[in-house]
Amino acid sequence: MSEDLKTTLKVYRGAAGEDAHYDHFEVPHEEGASVLDALVWVRENVDASLAFRYSCVSANACKECMILVDGQVNYACTARLNTGAVTVEPLANKKQIRDLVTDIVPPKERLGSADAE
Numbered sequence: 713m714s715e716d717l718k719t720t721l722k723v724y725r726g727a728a729g730e731d732a733h734y735d736h737f738e739v740p741h742e743e744g745a746s747v748l749d750a751l752v753w754v755r756e757n758v759d760a761s762l763a764f765r766y767s768c769v770s771a772n773a774c775k776e777c778m779i780l781v782d783g784q785v786n787y788a789c790t791a792r793l794n795t796g797a798v799t800v801e802p803l804a805n806k807k808q809i810r811d812l813v814t815d816i817v818p819p820k821e822r823l824g825s826a827d828a829e
């Protein structure tokens with residue numbers, strides 16, 4: 713990990729129904745690191761309350777890490793982390809739960825939905 717290279721991660725924060733804001737985190741940049749690596753680093757080293765979702769880690773199988781990276785829908789686990797500034801936000805077309813976590817459960821898979829019964 714290079715001490716010189718950094719990425720400023722601008723992260724959307726807040727829960728549904730609250731006023732949202734952006735937090736800025738300076739994270740060390742490592743060649744080949746993903747946006748998910750940076751989010752994990754923030755949660756482990758700076759702010760354990762940062763909420764984001766992932767499961768398979770770079771297998772691109774679970775789709776749970778899908779967020780907006782610089783305004784584009786992307787998988788946090790496969791999106792490469794650039795140096796400079798990177799903005800991460802929850803998916804715009806899903807109901808936000810908290811920070812980067814959105815409700816991604818398809819309506820037909822919800823317990824208690826009319827289709828599931």
Ligand code: FES
Binds near residue numbers: 777787
């Ligand atoms: S963590 Fe599973 S697709 Fe990204």
